[in-house]
Amino acid sequence: MSNDIVVIKDFSYRYASAAEFALHDISLTLRRGEFLGVMGPTGAGKTTFCLTLNGIVPHFYGGDFYGSITVAGLDTVEHPTYQLAQCVGMVFQDPEMQLTAPTVAGEVAFALENICLPVDEIKRRVPAALMAVRLEGLEEKHPHQLSGGQKQRLAIAAALALQPDVLVLDEPTSQLDPVGTDEVFAVVRELNRSQGITIILVSHASEEIAEYADRVMLLAGGKLLALAPPTEFFQNSELLWANGVRPPEVTQAFQRLFPVPGSLPTYPVTLPQALAQYNQIQPRPTFLPVIYANGRPPAAENEVVLQTENLHYTYDDGTQALKGVSVAIRRGEYVAIVGQNGGGKSTLVRHFLHLLTATEGRVNVFGKDVNTYSVSELAQFIGYVSQNPDNQIFSDTVEREVAFALTNLRFPKDEVQRRVATVLQDMELEWAAKRHPLTLSKGDRSRIVVAATLAMQPEVLIFDEPTTGQDYKGAQAILELTRKLHQAGKTIIVITHHLYLLPGYAERLLVMGKGQLLLDNSLRYAFYETAKLRETFLTAPQVIRLAEAIQPQSEAALRPLTPAELAAALVAQ
Amino acid sequence: MPSMYVQYVSRPSFFSRLDVRVKLLFMFLVSTLILIWDNIFYQGAMFAVVMALAFSSHIDRALIRKLFAVMLPFTVVMILIQGLWSPIGQTVLMTLPAWVPFIGGKLALHWEGLVFGVMVAFRLLTPIFALPLVVMTTDVNDLVVGLVRLRVPYKVAFIFSITLRFVPFIFTEIGAITEAQRLRGLAIEKMNFFRRIPIFASMLVPLILGSLLKAQTLEIVLQSKAFSGSPQRTFLNENGVKLRPVDYALLIGELIFFVGAILTRLILGWGGFVA
Numbered sequence: 001m002s003n004d005i006v007v008i009k010d011f012s013y014r015y016a017s018a019a020e021f022a023l024h025d026i027s028l029t030l031r032r033g034e035f036l037g038v039m040g041p042t043g044a045g046k047t048t049f050c051l052t053l054n055g056i057v058p059h060f061y062g063g064d065f066y067g068s069i070t071v072a073g074l075d076t077v078e079h080p081t082y083q084l085a086q087c088v089g090m091v092f093q094d095p096e097m098q099l100t101a102p103t104v105a106g107e108v109a110f111a112l113e114n115i116c117l118p119v120d121e122i123k124r125r126v127p128a129a130l131m132a133v134r135l136e137g138l139e140e141k142h143p144h145q146l147s148g149g150q151k152q153r154l155a156i157a158a159a160l161a162l163q164p165d166v167l168v169l170d171e172p173t174s175q176l177d178p179v180g181t182d183e184v185f186a187v188v189r190e191l192n193r194s195q196g197i198t199i200i201l202v203s204h205a206s207e208e209i210a211e212y213a214d215r216v217m218l219l220a221g222g223k224l225l226a227l228a229p230p231t232e233f234f235q236n237s238e239l240l241w242a243n244g245v246r247p248p249e250v251t252q253a254f255q256r257l258f259p260v261p262g263s264l265p266t267y268p269v270t271l272p273q274a275l276a277q278y279n280q281i282q283p284r285p286t287f288l289p290v291i292y293a294n295g296r297p298p299a300a301e302n303e304v305v306l307q308t309e310n311l312h313y314t315y316d317d318g319t320q321a322l323k324g325v326s327v328a329i330r331r332g333e334y335v336a337i338v339g340q341n342g343g344g345k346s347t348l349v350r351h352f353l354h355l356l357t358a359t360e361g362r363v364n365v366f367g368k369d370v371n372t373y374s375v376s377e378l379a380q381f382i383g384y385v386s387q388n389p390d391n392q393i394f395s396d397t398v399e400r401e402v403a404f405a406l407t408n409l410r411f412p413k414d415e416v417q418r419r420v421a422t423v424l425q426d427m428e429l430e431w432a433a434k435r436h437p438l439t440l441s442k443g444d445r446s447r448i449v450v451a452a453t454l455a456m457q458p459e460v461l462i463f464d465e466p467t468t469g470q471d472y473k474g475a476q477a478i479l480e481l482t483r484k485l486h487q488a489g490k491t492i493i494v495i496t497h498h499l500y501l502l503p504g505y506a507e508r509l510l511v512m513g514k515g516q517l518l519l520d521n522s523l524r525y526a527f528y529e530t531a532k533l534r535e536t537f538l539t540a541p542q543v544i545r546l547a548e549a550i551q552p553q554s555e556a557a558l559r560p561l562t563p564a565e566l567a568a569a570l571v572a573q
Numbered sequence: 574m575p576s577m578y579v580q581y582v583s584r585p586s587f588f589s590r591l592d593v594r595v596k597l598l599f600m601f602l603v604s605t606l607i608l609i610w611d612n613i614f615y616q617g618a619m620f621a622v623v624m625a626l627a628f629s630s631h632i633d634r635a636l637i638r639k640l641f642a643v644m645l646p647f648t649v650v651m652i653l654i655q656g657l658w659s660p661i662g663q664t665v666l667m668t669l670p671a672w673v674p675f676i677g678g679k680l681a682l683h684w685e686g687l688v689f690g691v692m693v694a695f696r697l698l699t700p701i702f703a704l705p706l707v708v709m710t711t712d713v714n715d716l717v718v719g720l721v722r723l724r725v726p727y728k729v730a731f732i733f734s735i736t737l738r739f740v741p742f743i744f745t746e747i748g749a750i751t752e753a754q755r756l757r758g759l760a761i762e763k764m765n766f767f768r769r770i771p772i773f774a775s776m777l778v779p780l781i782l783g784s785l786l787k788a789q790t791l792e793i794v795l796q797s798k799a800f801s802g803s804p805q806r807t808f809l810n811e812n813g814v815k816l817r818p819v820d821y822a823l824l825i826g827e828l829i830f831f832v833g834a835i836l837t838r839l840i841l842g843w844g845g846f847v848a
Contacts, residue, residue, distance in 0.1 A: 051793070054796075054797055056793055056796060056797065060792070060793060060796060080801070081796045081797065081799075081801075082796065082799040082800065082801040083799075085796070085797055085798060085799035086799060090794075090797035090798075092790075092793075092794060092797075094790070097787065097790050097791060097794060098794045100735075100738070100791070100794070100795065100798075101713075101714065102712055102713050102714060103714075105809075106714055106809065106810070109809040110798055110800075111798040111799045111800075112807070112809075113806045113807045113808060113809055114798060114799040114800045114801065114803075114806055115799050115806075116805055116806055116807050117807055118807065119807055119808075119809060119811075122807065122809050123809075158798065159798075162799065353756065355752065374760060374762070375755040375756065376755055376756075376758045376759060376760040379755065379756045379757060379758050380758060383756075384756050386749075386753070388749070390779055390782070390783060391746065391749040391750050391753055391779060391783070392750075392753040392756075393779060394750070394753075394754065394775040394776065394778065394779060395775070396778075404757050405757035405758040405759075406758075408757060408758040408759045408760070409758040438778075438782065452757060453756075453757070456757075456758065
C-alpha cells in the first residue's frame with residue numbers, strides 16, 4: 001500500500017455562482033501518519049480545503065472542480081461522501097452543531113449505524129473510541145451536559161469510531177476556553193503519535209501548531225503560499241504578517257533581539273527551542289532595566305461606575321454561578337475579564353444590565369441600586385455587545401440598524417439623523433449606510449452592532465468574547481476599536497480567552513473561576529502570577545513564560561508583556 | 574451557546590416508560606377524537622386527561638405555563654369571535670354596549686356561540702399539549718426507531734427528529750434576539766399585544782436566516798458522519814423499543830377505545846353538540 005495518504009494534484013475549485021476561485025492551483029502530498037497544520041486568514045479557503053477531503057466539495061456544493069484529489073486511494077469526485085467519510089473523519093468548529101444524538105454513546109454509534117456495522121462490532125468500537133479521547137464512563141450522559149472541550153473530544157471520538165485514515169479538524173478549538181483547547185490538542189497529538197492517524201488541523205494558534213505539526217501550510221486568497229516544517233515555516237515572518245498570520249511569540253522576540261539577517265542560524269519557534277538558544281548565546285544577554293509606564297493607572301482616582309458587593313447568583317437549575325463577588329470598576333478604566341467557561345464572567349457582567357437579578361448581595365451602577373432600572377434604561381448608559389452579531393441585527397439597512405435604539409428611545413428625528421451620521425463616520429461605515437447588513441462581511445457586521453450600541457452614547461461598553469472565532473487581524477481590529485473608545489473616555493470591559501492579545505489594550509485583569517474573583521491586578525502584575533493563573537488552568541502568554549524561565553521571579557523583576565518589550569529588556573552585548 | 578436538544582424529562586414516570594408506539598397511538602387518538610366529538614364535556618375530559626398526564630410525567634411546569642401564556646390570547650379571541658358571530662348562536666347573553674367602536678349596540682354574545690368557541694379552543698389546545706407530552710418523555714432515538722417500525726420511511730423519521738432538535742434552538746435564538754433588542758432600548762415589557770406584532774416580525778429575518786444556516790451546517794455534519802438517509806442501517810438501541818405486556822394491553826385498550834368512540838359517535842350519536 002502506498003505511503004501517500006492524501007494526494008492533491010493541480011486542484012482548483014470555484015463555488016457555484018461565484019466569480020472567484022475559492023482554491024486555486026493546489027498540489028500537495030501527505031504521508032501516512034503526518035500532522036499537517038493549516039493556517040491563514042478568514043476567507044483564505046481553509047474550510048473549503050477541509051470539505052474537499054471528504055467530498056462535500058463538490059458533491060454537496062456543486063461548482064467547478066479542476067484537478068484531482070485522492071484520499072486513501074479513493075478519488076473524491078468518483079466516490080460519494082458517505083463512502084469517503086469512512087476514510088476521512090471530520091471535526092468542525094462549533095461543538096453544539098456537530099453532536100446529533102441524545103447520549104454520548106449514541107453519538108459515537110451514529111456513524112457506525114449509518115454504515116450498517118453489526119451491533120456487536122458497534123458495541124466493541126464505541127468504548128474503544130471513547131477511551132481514546134478519555135471520555136469513558138460518560139456513555140449515558142447527554143452531550144449537552146459536557147463541557148466545550150469534552151464536546152469536541154466527543155466529536156473526535158465519533159469520527160475515530162469509523163477508524164479513518166485521516167482526521168480533519170477545522171478550527172476545533174476556536175470556540176473553546178483554554179482548558180478545552182489544551183484537552184483537544186493533547187488528544188489529537190496522542191492519536192497522531194500512538195495510533196499513527198494522519199492529522200490535518202486548521203488553527204490560528206501559532207504556538208500550538210509550531211509545537212505539534214510536522215508541516216505547516218499557509219493558505220491565503222485560495223492559494224498555497226508556503227508549505228514547510230514549522231521551524232522553517234515561521235522564519236518568514238514578513239510573509240506571515242502580510243497574510244494575517246502571527247508567528248509564535250518566542251519567534252517574534254528573537255527576531256527583534258537579532259534583527260540582522262544571519263545573526264542567528266534560525267529563530268526558535270517553540271519555548272524549549274527558545275530556551276536552548278538563549279543558553280547558547282555567548283555572551284549571554286542580560287535584562288536591562290527598562291522603565292515601563294506601569295504606575296497606578298490614571299483611572300484609579302475616578303468615581304466608581306459599576307460595583308458589586310458580595311454578589312451571589314444561583315441559576316434555576318441550582319448551579320451556583322457566582323459565590324460572593326465584590327468588585328468596583330471606575331470611570332475610564334479598561335478591564336479584561338478572563339477565566340474558564342462556567343467561571344462566572346458573563347454572569348457577572350449581565351448583572352450590570354439587570355439581565356440577571358442577584359440572588360444575594362448588591363449591584364450598583366453609577367452609585368444607584370441596579371434594581372431601580374429596567375434593561376432598556378440601563379442600555380443607554382451601558383452598551384453590551386455579545387459575541388454573535390447575527391442575533392443582534394434586525395433592520396434592513398445599516399442606517400436603520402444604527403437608528404434602531406434611538407427610535408426606540410424616542411429621540412427627535414433630526415437628533416437621530418445627526419447621531420447616526422456621526423457614528424457611521426466614526427466607525428467608517430458610511431459607505432454601507434444604505435446596504436442590507438447581512439450582505440456585509442462578518443467583521444463589518446460586528447462593527448454595525450458596535451455602531452448601533454454607540455449611537456446611544458453609553459459611558460460603559462462591555463464586549464463579551466469579541467475575539468472568539470476571529471482570526472488575528474479580526475481580533476486586532478476589534479481591540480483597536482476598543483482602544484479608540486477608551487481613549488475617547490469610555491469605560492471598557494472585555495471578556496476574552498485570548499490573553500496574548502491583551503497587552504497594549506487592557507490595564508486591569510480580573511480572573512474569574514468557579515464563581516469567584518481569583519485575581520484582580522494590573523495586567524503587568526497579573527500576567528506574572530503564573531501559579532495563580534495555572535490554578536484556574538490559564539496559561540500565561542509564551543513570552544511571559546520565557547521571561548520567567550530566563551529570570552527568576554522577584555519583586556524587582558522586570559515584567560515584559562510583549563515580544564517587543566522582552567527584546568527591549570534583553571539586550572545582547 | 575444554543576442547545577440543540579429537547580431537554581427531555583429528568584425523572585421517569587409510568588407514561589415515559591411506555592413503548593413509543595403506545596405514546597404515538599395515544600397522540601393520534603387524542604388529536605383525532607377531539608375533532609370527531611362535538612361535545613364540550615367529552616372534549617373537556619380528554620383535555621383533562623392530557624393535562625393530568627403532562628403533570629404526572631414531570632413535564633417542566635415552566636414550559637406548560639409558557640405554552641398557556643402563548644395560547645391564551647388566541648383562545649380568548651377565538652371564543653369571543655364565535656360568541657359574537659357564530660351562526661349557531663341563539664340565546665342572547667348580552668348586547669355589546671354602545672361605546673365599543675363599530676360593533677357596539679349591534680352585535681350580541683350568544684351562549685351557543687361561546688360553547689362552540691370553547692370547543693374550538695379544546696381542539697386547538699389538546700394536540701398542542703399532547704405533542705410535548707409524547708416528545709418530551711421519549712428519547713429521540715427511540716422515536717426514530719419507533720416510527721421506522723411503524724413503516725414510516727427512515728428519512729421522514731429522521732427529518733422529524735431533526736425538527737424536534739430545532740425547537741429548543743429556535744427558543745434560544747428568540748431569547749437571544751429579544752435580549753439584543755432590549756439592550757437597544759426596546760422596552761418590550763411596556764408594550765401591548767398589537768405594538769409587539771411588528772417587533773416579532775422583525776425577529777423573523779435573523780431567526781429564519783439563522784435556522785437555514787444551521788440546517789445547512791447540520792446537513793454537512795451528517796453527511797460527514799456517513800449519513801445518506803438510507804433505510805439500511807443498524808439500530809444500536811433497538812432493544813430500547815420493546816413491547817412489554819403492559820404496552821400490549823394499552824395498545825389494545827387504545828384501539829378498542831378509539832374504534833368504540835367512533836362507532837358510538839356514528840351509530841348512537843354520543844359526543845354530539847350540547848349547549
